[in-house]
Amino acid sequence: MVPFLILxxxxxxxxxxxxxxxxxxxxxxxxxxxxxxxxxxSGPNPTAIPVVQGSTRYKGPGPFGFGTIIVIDDVLTExxxxxxxxxxxxxxxxxxxxxxxxELLLSMNILLTEGEFNASTVTVLGRDNMLDSVRELxxxxxxxxxxxxxxxxxxxxxxxxxxxxxVVLEVDLYVTDSTSPNxxxxxxxxxxxxxxxxxxxxxxxxxxxxxxxxxxxxxxxxVSCFIAKYILVVI
Numbered sequence: 001m002v003p004f005l006i007l008x009x010x011x012x013x014x015x016x017x018x019x020x021x022x023x024x025x026x027x028x029x030x031x032x033x034x035x036x037x038x039x040x041x042s043g044p045n046p047t048a049i050p051v052v053q054g055s056t057r058y059k060g061p062g063p064f065g066f067g068t069i070i071v072i073d074d075v076l077t078e079x080x081x082x083x084x085x086x087x088x089x090x091x092x093x094x095x096x097x098x099x100x101x102x103e104l105l106l107s108m109n110i111l112l113t114e115g116e117f118n119a120s121t122v123t124v125l126g127r128d129n130m131l132d133s134v135r136e137l138x139x140x141x142x143x144x145x146x147x148x149x150x151x152x153x154x155x156x157x158x159x160x161x162x163x164x165x166x167v168v169l170e171v172d173l174y175v176t177d178s179t180s181p182n183x184x185x186x187x188x189x190x191x192x193x194x195x196x197x198x199x200x201x202x203x204x205x206x207x208x209x210x211x212x213x214x215x216x217x218x219x220x221x222x223v224s225c226f227i228a229k230y231i232l233v234v235i
Contacts, residue, residue, distance in 0.1 A: 030151070033117075033173040037090050038075045038082055042164035048072045052095075060101025061130060062165045069095045072108065080158050080168055088112040094128070104128040106137060110173065120144030122175055124153055133157075139175055151175040 041048045054067030064070070076088040092108030110122040121144060126137035135155040142149030156170040 030174060030176045031117075031146075033112075033171075033175070035076045035078060035087055035171055035173075036080050036084075036158060037169040037171050038077065039072060039165075039167045039169065040074070041070075042161075042166055047074045048165075051093075054096055058099045058101050060096065060098075060103075061160075061162055062101070063163065064096055064165065065101055066096050066099050069093060076110070076112075076171075080170070085114070087114045092124075097127075102129060102131045104130065117145050120146050122146050122149055122151075122173065128155060130157070130160075139173070142175065142177065146175055146177050149175045149177045 039048050040046050041050070048070050049072075050064065050068055050070050052067065052069035054065040054069075056065050058066035071093045072090060074090040075082065075086055076090055077084045077086050079085075089111045090108050091111060092106070094104045094106040094108075097103055097105040104127070106128045107125045108123075110124060112118060112120050112122075121142055122139055123141040124137050125140050128135050128137060133156065137153050137155065139149055139151040139153060151174045153174070154172040158168040158170045160167045
């Protein structure tokens with residue numbers, strides 16, 4: 001009898017979990033963008049500014065040492081030259097996060113300013129080892145056309161100046177955005193409320209929760225009956 005009761009408890013829990021996990025995880029559309037990032041620390045108009053100077057004891061291939069933090073507002077262009085068409089900005093910061101001085105922690109928003117993705121952003125956060133020929137960093141989110149984005153970006157060093165720290169990166173960005181028709185419904189607006197002020201999506205969630213609760217109550221009642229019967233038999 002006892003093993004049967006344990007099995008019944010596990011069945012009730014599995015029913016509850018499977019109901020809670022009933023979420024649409026549609027794959028969405030993947031977009032590939034190719035461009036160049038100009039990280040310029042020298043000259044009259046730098047786009048990368050050191051705000052914290054790190055240790056000079058631990059230096060890598062560039063002019064900065066471990067612990068240095070650099071804030072960026074770098075230009076993104078279609079080609080490797082700054083004279084080519086600008087398509088956006090890379091805004092954020094990176095810090096030299098290894099004693100070797102060659103590994104960065106990079107956090108930036110890629111803001112696109114041209115074409116169908118104008119005003120959309122992609123957020124990149126990860127480890128960038130400057131000595132690797134190809135570096136992969138994860139995409140952790142986005143906005144606009146890339147709302148709820150996921151994916152990755154590949155960095156290749158196109159050119160680098162060891163004395164100034166100026167770098168041009170070739171970037172391949174692969175972004176998958178969710179195309180579920182319910183995405184926009186998750187964003188509240190004044191038109192989405194009912195006459196009594198309740199949000200339809202919230203009402204739906206509450207209804208689902210009530211169904212799950214009723215199911216659990218029924219299962220608890222059934223289990224209680226089996227337990228009472230078992231106690232009477234033992235007595």
